[in-house]
Amino acid sequence: MKEVLVVGGGPAGLTAAKSLIDMGAKVVLVEKTDSLGGMARELTCKGFVECRNCGVCFAIDRANDILRESGAEVLLLSEVSSATKAEHGYSVKIKTSPRYVTDDCIACGKCVSVCPVDGKAVFPPTGSGQPRTYWIDRTKCIHFKKARCEKCAAVCPTKAVDYEDRATNLTRAVSAIVYATGIDPIDACEMSRLGCGTLKDVISSVDAERILNWKGRLVRPSDGKPPKKIAVMQCVGSRTVKTGVEYCSKFCCKYATKISQLLLDIDPEVSLDFYFMDLRTLYEPQDEFKTWAKSKKTVRMLRTMPATVTAGKEGKLLVRAASETDLDISEAEYDLVILSVGMRPSASGWDLAKTLGIARDENGFAKGSESLEREGIFVTGAVSEPMDIEESAVRAISSASKIRGSRGEPP
Ligand SMILES: Cc1cc2nc3c(=O)[nH]c(=O)nc-3n(C[C@H](O)[C@H](O)[C@H](O)COP(=O)(O)OP(=O)(O)OC[C@H]3O[C@@H](n4cnc5c(N)ncnc54)[C@H](O)[C@@H]3O)c2cc1C
Numbered sequence: 001m002k003e004v005l006v007v008g009g010g011p012a013g014l015t016a017a018k019s020l021i022d023m024g025a026k027v028v029l030v031e032k033t034d035s036l037g038g039m040a041r042e043l044t045c046k047g048f049v050e051c052r053n054c055g056v057c058f059a060i061d062r063a064n065d066i067l068r069e070s071g072a073e074v075l076l077l078s079e080v081s082s083a084t085k086a087e088h089g090y091s092v093k094i095k096t097s098p099r100y101v102t103d104d105c106i107a108c109g110k111c112v113s114v115c116p117v118d119g120k121a122v123f124p125p126t127g128s129g130q131p132r133t134y135w136i137d138r139t140k141c142i143h144f145k146k147a148r149c150e151k152c153a154a155v156c157p158t159k160a161v162d163y164e165d166r167a168t169n170l171t172r173a174v175s176a177i178v179y180a181t182g183i184d185p186i187d188a189c190e191m192s193r194l195g196c197g198t199l200k201d202v203i204s205s206v207d208a209e210r211i212l213n214w215k216g217r218l219v220r221p222s223d224g225k226p227p228k229k230i231a232v233m234q235c236v237g238s239r240t241v242k243t244g245v246e247y248c249s250k251f252c253c254k255y256a257t258k259i260s261q262l263l264l265d266i267d268p269e270v271s272l273d274f275y276f277m278d279l280r281t282l283y284e285p286q287d288e289f290k291t292w293a294k295s296k297k298t299v300r301m302l303r304t305m306p307a308t309v310t311a312g313k314e315g316k317l318l319v320r321a322a323s324e325t326d327l328d329i330s331e332a333e334y335d336l337v338i339l340s341v342g343m344r345p346s347a348s349g350w351d352l353a354k355t356l357g358i359a360r361d362e363n364g365f366a367k368g369s370e371s372l373e374r375e376g377i378f379v380t381g382a383v384s385e386p387m388d389i390e391e392s393a394v395r396a397i398s399s400a401s402k403i404r405g406s407r408g409e410p411p
Pocket residue numbers: 007008009010011012013030031032033037038039040043046054055056078079080180181182183184185205206209251254255341342343346348349350380381382383387388389390392
């Protein structure tokens with residue numbers, strides 16, 4: 001049976017792969033990084049007492065589903081080097097980089113603790129990425145430079161370190177290709193007036209998600225203390241000509257409202273100011289967050305885009321913003337500022353897209369089309385337009401169904 005190639009192991013690619021397998025297809029899933037899960041690997045579960053439907057666990061569960069599937073060939077640290085039209089689809093060449101750690105890894109972390117390289121040369125998989133197999137970065141590892149450093153191999157309890165691992169080149173015949181290369185978060189430091197990169201306690205929402213995911217609570221990068229007064233700022237880098245991202249990134253209101261609620265769940269004493277232009281909580285009623293905010297004495301919703309963030313007195317951050325009703329400038333001090341960033345389509349994979357005939361729209365997103373689908377090329381997930389995990393999954397299921405429809409049964 002011919003297989004389907006899925007490019008990208010994020011929520012969209014994983015869901016497409018699972019749906020295709022459930023329909024009886026075989027899937028080759030190519031992911032360029034060390035693990036499956038996509039952007040969701042770096043995101044925190046936003047539930048505390050109860051689930052807040054953020055979708056993050058869904059993506060990690062999907063990754064584990066795919067790893068258990070016998071119908072999936074999962075190729076990590078891999079990229080498609082070429083795709084050429086063949087009789088019943090495409091002949092694709094895939095290059096897989098060596099990991100230098102085998103599946104016997106039990107993720108004990110002993111290798112990292114003994115690695116003498118500054119910044120380390122052996123790493124756990126990104127965030128909550130699956131599988132939890134570690135990997136060695138050959139460009140940093142001194143074993144490959146001066147030879148004979150085998151400290152990680154010496155402490156590894158399962159003998160999982162394999163310096164003889166080599167790059168492989170594979171060829172697969174596939175009947176269809178799912179293109180799901182996803183997103184890159186906007187760099188908050190592109191908005192330098194908000195203190196990113198110069199003030200330690202100004203962090204991006206990506207940083208906030210990573211810290212919460214890793215530690216379960218937020219602390220100030222400058223002194224390690226839990227912040228008591230926090231500002232959350234929306235639309236950072238989105239809806240502005242400055243970054244070239246003139247569109248609404250669509251999911252940042254949703255995650256930022258849930259992070260705000262999580263922060264209050266973790267510490268009910270926290271004061272939180274939520275600066276926003278419009279509240280776009282996707283499929284959930286905006287009123288829900290507004291009602292929640294009104295019910296909390298320490299939460300304010302401020303409909304304005306702050307002008308600057310500068311250093312205040314005694315380690316505080318000073319935020320200047322026009323008031324909601326007139327142009328009077330108000331000032332407020334905070335312990336921590338979170339900049340809620342949006343997204344751009346992933347910068348990776350465009351050579352392949354070009355080969356496959358996938359064009360970009362005026363904002364740089366990948367354009368799917370019926371004619372491409374007739375050729376067996378399916379663009380899905382957030383590389384095609386801003387969307388959250390849930391919508392990425394829904395679109396991916398739709399793509400899988402179309403593949404089944406157009407490529408016969410099973411594909
Ligand atoms: C700060 C932040 C917080 C968020 N919080 C939430 C939230 O709480 N809830 C929610 O629903 N959504 C949230 N999102 C949005 C969510 O991350 C996206 O909706 C989702 O990740 C999109 O899934 P995707 O599979 O399309 O893309 P991605 O998750 O970006 O996955 C794409 C995958 O493709 C891989 N890839 C890229 N190029 C190639 C290539 N050339 N070859 C092989 N592989 C490649 C990437 O490495 C990646 O693994 C958040 C986003 C950000 C930035």
